[in-house]
Amino acid sequence: xxxxxxxxxxxxxxxxxxxxxxxxxxxxxxxxxxxxxxxxxxxxxxxxxxxxxxxxxxxxxxxxxxxxxxxxxxxx
Amino acid sequence: xxxxxxxxxxxxxxxxxxxxxxxxxxxxxxxxxxxxxxxxxxxxxxxxxxxxxxxxxxxxxxxxxxxxxxxxxxxxxxxxxxxxxxxxxxxxxxxxxxxxxxxxxxxxxxxxxxxxxxxxxxxxxxxxxxxxxxxxxxxxxxxxxxxxxxxxxxxxxxxxxxxxxxxxxxxxxxxxxxxxxxxxxxxxxxxxxxxxxxxxxxxxxxxxxxxxxxxxxxxxxxxxxxxxxxxxxxxxxxxxxxxxxxxxxxxxxxxxxxxxxxxxxxxxxxxxxxxxxxxxxxxxxxxxxxxxxxxxxxxxxxxxxxxxxxxxxxxxxxxxxxxxxxxxxxxxxxxxxxxxxxxxxxxxxxxxxxxxxxxxxxxxxxxxxxxxxxxxxxxxxxxxxxxxxxxxxxxxxxxxxxxxxxxxxxxxxxxxxxxxxxxxxxxxxxxxxxxxxxxxxxxxxxxxxxx
Ligand SMILES: Cc1cc2nc3c(=O)[nH]c(=O)nc-3n(C[C@H](O)[C@H](O)[C@H](O)COP(=O)(O)O)c2cc1C
Ligand code: SF4
Ligand code: SF4
Numbered sequence: 203x204x205x206x207x208x209x210x211x212x213x214x215x216x217x218x219x220x221x222x223x224x225x226x227x228x229x230x231x232x233x234x235x236x237x238x239x240x241x242x243x244x245x246x247x248x249x250x251x252x253x254x255x256x257x258x259x260x261x262x263x264x265x266x267x268x269x270x271x272x273x274x275x276x277x278x
Numbered sequence: 279x280x281x282x283x284x285x286x287x288x289x290x291x292x293x294x295x296x297x298x299x300x301x302x303x304x305x306x307x308x309x310x311x312x313x314x315x316x317x318x319x320x321x322x323x324x325x326x327x328x329x330x331x332x333x334x335x336x337x338x339x340x341x342x343x344x345x346x347x348x349x350x351x352x353x354x355x356x357x358x359x360x361x362x363x364x365x366x367x368x369x370x371x372x373x374x375x376x377x378x379x380x381x382x383x384x385x386x387x388x389x390x391x392x393x394x395x396x397x398x399x400x401x402x403x404x405x406x407x408x409x410x411x412x413x414x415x416x417x418x419x420x421x422x423x424x425x426x427x428x429x430x431x432x433x434x435x436x437x438x439x440x441x442x443x444x445x446x447x448x449x450x451x452x453x454x455x456x457x458x459x460x461x462x463x464x465x466x467x468x469x470x471x472x473x474x475x476x477x478x479x480x481x482x483x484x485x486x487x488x489x490x491x492x493x494x495x496x497x498x499x500x501x502x503x504x505x506x507x508x509x510x511x512x513x514x515x516x517x518x519x520x521x522x523x524x525x526x527x528x529x530x531x532x533x534x535x536x537x538x539x540x541x542x543x544x545x546x547x548x549x550x551x552x553x554x555x556x557x558x559x560x561x562x563x564x565x566x567x568x569x570x571x572x573x574x575x576x577x578x579x580x581x582x583x584x585x586x587x588x589x590x591x592x593x594x595x596x597x598x599x600x601x602x603x604x605x606x607x608x609x610x611x612x613x614x615x616x617x618x619x620x621x622x623x624x625x626x627x628x629x630x631x632x633x634x635x636x637x638x639x640x641x642x643x644x645x646x647x648x649x650x651x652x653x654x655x656x657x658x659x660x661x662x663x664x665x666x667x668x669x670x671x672x673x674x675x676x677x678x679x680x681x682x683x684x685x686x687x688x689x690x691x692x693x694x695x696x697x698x699x700x701x702x703x704x705x706x707x708x709x710x711x712x713x714x715x716x717x718x719x720x721x722x723x724x725x726x727x728x729x
Pocket of ligand 3: 219460477478479628629630631632633634636637673674675676677678679
């Protein structure tokens with residue numbers, strides 16, 4: 203948890219739009235940040251991942267069947 | 279050369295003024311002076327050989343990078359990004375690099391790159407060669423649309439001539455690519471040169487990180503490179519003698535639609551749009567709105583647009599941008615909704631169909647818009663359309679859907695009165711008249727293939 207706190211606000215959620223095929227698993231695991239459009243493709247409400255959601259975000263990344271989702275540490 | 283300005287080139291009365299030609303021209307100097315494309319002899323007479331550095335580059339930014347930064351040159355391919363910053367990034371990456379000169383000009387209204395490449399090919403090639411030296415590139419790839427076969431031959435011939443005279447230090451490869459709206463996007467070019475489809479790739483890595491053959495790759499528009507070739511010779515201060523401090527240099531614009539002399543013009547950055555319309559001999563009839571930038575651009579009401587300076591910051595204030603340098607005038611009698619519907623159908627057909635939100639979103643927005651143009655829309659459809667337009671931006675691997683979103687959103691705003699009419703009384707008479715913007719047949723897109 204301390205890891206998440208120190209890293210708070212410096213993590214970014216990225217989607218590879220070509221790889222993503224609209225499984226929607228991410229929206230189920232991370233509804234705070236990801237919704238779905240009428241075809242089931244993700245709508246990212248905020249790319250900033252707050253510390254308290256970091257674990258959920260990492261779970262969503264791991265569950266995406268086509269590895270389209272990433273959480274990156276922001277530079278600068 | 280029917281597509282450039284129709285006025286005949288000025289005669290001997292015009293005085294030679296260093297690197298600046300008639301009407302303050304730079305890139306089109308030779309054409310305005312002689313009335314014919316500049317061959318290599320004429321080019322060398324006017325400018326001499328490109329001032330290539332004597333020594334091989336170290337991984338630092340040299341004098342040309344600094345000059346381009348000081349000049350304030352911005353990219354002429356659409357995004358108006360500072361060219362010096364891109365040069366520096368690639369120059370400071372250790373190891374060899376690659377340069378791609380983007381002469382694809384996929385924007386259907388634009389003719390500026392074709393005119394520039396036809397009339398001053400050696401200025402573009404000098405720029406590519408100089409940029410290659412500045413970033414330590416091993417090769418240059420000049421990407422052209424293969425639908426313009428004559429242009430591809432013209433440039434290949436120019437490169438051969440230069441090779442015989444030993445002008446360039448690195449090989450320049452001339453390629454003909456499928457001519458589609460997104461085949462000209464930077465990552466599409468990289469993919470194609472690498473042997474793949476001319477379709478956008480996911481980023482990162484961006485081309486400057488990992489492009490052709492995995493090497494850092496500088497992608498610049500051909501007009502940008504031509505300006506760079508002049509900055510290398512005459513310096514940043516000279517470059518800034520045209521335009522304004524925040525919008526330096528000259529730029530090529532394509533004027534189209536309801537103007538008397540449509541064509542390509544070179545003008546100082548920041549010229550008021552009304553003045554540009556006058557240079558095209560004024561409106562051919564009363565103008566209601568202007569499309570600025572291109573098909574991925576913005577509609578602006580004529581009253582607002584005519585007083586605006588054609589420069590990034592001024593245009594940004596009304597939600598527009600210079601884009602590919604397109605200014606298309608829509609007559610007041612025309613139906614902006616019907617025009618926009620046709621452009622959206624074209625953009626939808628030109629999606630690379632790789633990303634869900636673009637593949638699904640663009641055709642539905644185009645269909646909704648067509649319903650609006652036909653007068654078949656009710657408020658429920660309008661709400662749905664607004665929602666779908668809002669969901670296009672930032673949700674593709676490339677910015678193709680962002681452009682379509684901007685076009686659609688500005689159309690709904692600028693043609694709001696027409697919209698009310700269409701909903702209340704059905705389509706106006708103008709909606710069934712002959713269209714003003716010439717939009718290529720969307721069905722032709724797939725015939726090009728991607729390779
Ligand atoms: C859909 C799409 C189409 C594009 N088409 C062109 C084009 O035809 N020519 C061009 O120079 N840049 C085009 N661009 C921009 C390029 O990706 C790239 O930014 C540009 O070539 C960089 O050159 P510059 O910095 O000199 O403008 C396009 C971008 C997008 C998103
Ligand atoms: S889980 Fe992966 S493939 Fe499915 S919608 Fe989310 S990002 Fe796309
Ligand atoms: S956003 Fe559209 S045009 Fe761009 S890569 Fe994705 S599908 Fe292709």
